[in-house]
Amino acid sequence: DGGITQSPKYLFRKEGQNVTLSCEQNLNHDAMYWYRQDPGQGLRLIYYSQIVNDFQKGDIAEGYSVSREKKESFPLTVTSAQKNPTAFYLCASKRESYNEQFFGPGTRLTVL
Amino acid sequence: AQSVTQLDSHVSVSEGTPVLLRCNYSSSYSPSLFWYVQHPNKGLQLLLKYTSAATLVKGINGFEAEFKKSETSFHLTKPSAHMSDAAEYFCVVSQMNTGFQKLVFGTGTRLLVSP
Numbered sequence: 001d002g003g004i005t006q007s008p009k010y011l012f013r014k015e016g017q018n019v020t021l022s023c024e025q026n027l028n029h030d031a032m033y034w035y036r037q038d039p040g041q042g043l044r045l046i047y048y049s050q051i052v053n054d055f056q057k058g059d060i061a062e063g064y065s066v067s068r069e070k071k072e073s074f075p076l077t078v079t080s081a082q083k084n085p086t087a088f089y090l091c092a093s094k095r096e097s098y099n100e101q102f103f104g105p106g107t108r109l110t111v112l
Numbered sequence: 113a114q115s116v117t118q119l120d121s122h123v124s125v126s127e128g129t130p131v132l133l134r135c136n137y138s139s140s141y142s143p144s145l146f147w148y149v150q151h152p153n154k155g156l157q158l159l160l161k162y163t164s165a166a167t168l169v170k171g172i173n174g175f176e177a178e179f180k181k182s183e184t185s186f187h188l189t190k191p192s193a194h195m196s197d198a199a200e201y202f203c204v205v206s207q208m209n210t211g212f213q214k215l216v217f218g219t220g221t222r223l224l225v226s227p
Contacts, residue, residue: 058214100146105155
């Protein structure tokens with residue numbers, strides 16, 4: 001089955017801790033994206049990567065970091081510098097020359 | 113810059129009645145537009161997309177949308193609602209920035225379907 005997987009589904013973190021969210025895709029897509037979703041708002045772009053070993057900041061990158069060492073993987077680290085990290089995080093990927101993005105099932109992060 | 117406005121935060125319908133979810137867009141050139149659906153605590157699923165071909169676009173699960181340039185609208189419709197249609201729906205416009213495609217999301221419309 002081709003698709004995007006995100007793990008874990010639920011994540012709890014204490015204040016001051018860094019935490020890493022996993023995103024893996026086996027669709028052979030070049031571009032990958034991380035979004036944050038808060039209640040009553042649309043999705044906001046955190047980081048994106050168009051090719052391996054390259055990534056760019058999105059609209060709300062402060063307090064987050066990413067890496068893209070493999071085409072299939074695009075992990076997101078939520079650092080202690082992120083002031084309000086509790087949210088639903090969605091990973092997406094896109095095939096080159098196509099318009100639509102495909103989304104993973106999401107990770108719900110709660111800071112205690 | 114492109115933007116989308118979803119005119120209703122909530123829409124309530126009865127099962128078997130028509131669905132209309134409204135979306136207006138702003139774009140400096142011919143846009144690519146999408147509707148995505150999200151069920152609770154799930155990822156987003158593409159319902160349909162418009163990319164400058166036919167103005168009436170058919171999607172999955174009986175949904176369709178009509179691109180109206182004169183009205184800058186891309187409303188989503190379905191003739192007969194089903195209980196399983198209850199979800200959040202996002203209207204999205206695609207924006208190109210120096211070769212990178214960025215999706216700009218509306219704030220969503222929650223569809224409630226009553227028996």
